[in-house]
Amino acid sequence: MAVNVPGLVVVVIFYVGILFIGIWASRKSKKAEKSCAGTKSEVTIVGGRNISVLVGVFTTTATWVGGGYILGTAEVVYSPKQGLIWAIGPPAFAINLILGGLFFAKPMRSKCYLTMLDPFQHRYGNMFTATLLLPALVSDILWVACILAALGGTMSVILGLSSAISISISAAVSIFYTFIGGLYSVAYTDVIQLFFMFSSLFICIPFLVLSPAVTDISQAAHVNQSNVNSWLGTLELADAGKWADEMLLLALGSLAYQALYQRILSAASSAQAQITCLAAAGVVFIMGIPSVVIGALASIADWNQTAYGLPPPIERGEAGKILPLALQYLTPSWLSVLGIGSVAAAVMSSMDSALLSSASMFTQNIYKTTLRKQASERELQWVIRVTILLVGLAGMGLAFKGESVFALWLLSTELLYCIILPQLICVLFFGSSNIYGAVCGYIVGLLLRLLSGEPILGIPPVFLFPGWREEDGVITQYFPYRTLAMLCSLICIITVSKTVEVGFHQRLIPQSWDLLGVFKENIEVPREEEPVCMTQLLS
Template structure:
């Protein structure tokens, strides 16, 4: 396939603009380091906590509306076995941000944390916090892989450019400006990327709908084959649908990328407003993908240069959005479309890179490995971590798995393991280290035993309704939600049982190996200093 030179030039110009804005924002970050009351690492991680509501809404939306969101929704609507009813991304992400604003923004921002792992460190200590970093890191790498794979497939179709080259260039640009400016570069490039995504994607809708290859929509609405794009939800599939909906709606609450935006706000109220406003915008941004996927499902591909068989029969359902842009819209518009996907990808990649790097630097390196590290050293650790996470995600992106499948998998570990821990540490006073450790083990063990086809892990636990399709076992029971609830219940139950055991002296105090209750007693036994001038009065009273 020949390279689309005009399209390539447009994309290169777009990348140069983004790079220029990232460099400009990095200079703004340097100025903030001099004027901000916080440390240099705080400016890098949370932008000195002075990101405005408007910029916060744009950067939150741009982060959530990534390549997985745009291509994944179109893939699901187009696929004959799924359809519109399975396009759970827009409502799930809207619910996710609403819940984040109502229940998680205030307790996180009011205590001035720097990362999602800070509350764990304050309550449970460094060792357990380090174990939580692992699933968070794996999830971020999978998310990077998902959206870079989405971009690689899109560029290879529309520009005729090698998928590997597209992935490498996009990753390099994102890594570079995130490396330079931290959250400032991420936030301000996200603003430009958001507007580009919004206008180019919505501009594509009328051209796709009015394409000669797309049949009259009214005809399809009056025929029984409306299910070709609307889809249907059978009772036997309801468990799987509910599981995926809850996975995306609740699992996102355990993303550091969300808390990076919350913690960068000037106040708790501003953080809540940012989340609630972004929820509506994220939902709206899902409309173009859904419409394009629906139109592609009723299109007569034989009237296009693509020909027959259609994309689904060729195993290219995951690339349906770029295919629709390439064959159902004018050439100039397909180039704008690839720009929108590139914008979506970079706006998510930069956020994920900074998220992982922030958690490692703040919660592992600074508190455990190098407690005396200087601010300059911490900034370089963040940069090296950004590079390593980017390279790891880029390597996985070459595998070319289904975008929607990688999208779900990236949230999986967070939903099953970290979400129940986060709920307990923020909202339940009774939670302690013993319950947290048991909940972690139960969640991880049950999730591994449930298997995963993408990672090639065969299921040991077969839940009701499982099916074997093409030699692969698929679980139709909402097993991820069950695993999450088991972990949550385990944390609460074990925490209460251990607390009662020690307080009622049913368990010897010498068995408190983690010093949870010894520390409480020590803190309760500490003498509270009296105000100046009251010491003599108190002493006289005692005499």
């Protein structure tokens, strides 16, 4: 395929513009470091806690509306075995932000934490916190791979560039401006990226509807009820467990995502953090509408009337690229270029958040508290930058494998859902939880998830839950096994914590067995000091 030179020029201009905004924001970050009462690392991680509501809504929305969200939603609606009813991304992410605003924003922001792992460090100490970083880090790398794979597929269709080149260039741009500016660069570039996504994707819809190759979508919804290509999709009772599992995975799993708390903790107050989450929930849902429409129109299009021809994308194994294919073959060429810009914007707006997420947790909760307690602020700044680079390169390498965008999207959230979410619920809302329960819950959640198998990673299931099926030699679990792992972990943390507490207090368990020193009598167990919010002290 020949390179689309005009389209390439437009994308280059867009990337250069984003770089300039990132550089401008990095200068703003440096000014904030001089005027802010907090530390330089606090400015990098949470923007000095003075991100406005408007910018907060933009950057929160842009983080959730990534390449996986846009392309994954279109892929699911287009796929004949799924359809609209399986497009769980928009409602799940809206629910996620509503729950985050109502229940999690206040307890996190009121304590002035810097990262999601801070409450664990204050209650359980450094060693257990380090083990929680691992699933969070893997999740961020998978998230980066997911959104880069989405962009690589899109650029290969519309611009004629190889996926490897597209992925490498986009990763380099995102890494660079996150590297130099921290949250300020991430937030202000997100504003431009979200605006570009919103305008370009919604502009595409009328042209798709009027395409000669697309039939009347309302007629197709009724005429094709017996046709496997009906875009509405079906949900059989046997599939209900899988549907509910994936819905809960995306709706609840992202509550354990550091990028969410980075936005919450960057707000000037708890109330502002709650408003940011609730407002972003509505915008996130609206941003899913173009992907749903594009997937639906592509499913009823007569591809034989386009230059793409037959067989259609689903039969060529290109369902994951349906959004760029629809823009390329069902809209004017100039409009497809706008489409590639929207996907590029979505990718970078989510990738920069994932990069800063991992870098913040490693620097604040591992390097500063365990490896180098006397590290200077300059040293911490460079640790953040190096971590951003390493996570970006790891995600970029994984993106070259080209797995299903939707599959990577789900996988990136699974570890958060099964392992970190129950831990976070307990540490915030169950004061009796202790490290004995936390360790047991961690092991239970991880083991149950691994023993359930994972086709993408080639891990065969040991536990076969009711309703499992074998399709093309691959075993698929239709039981909500992820939710089962999460609930078992949650119950384990609570019951073991309470049992151990009663056992030691009632002297049913010898004090000598308290190896971690949680219940030693007449000894005050040292804990990390709660963070002090300089902005609150000044106010």
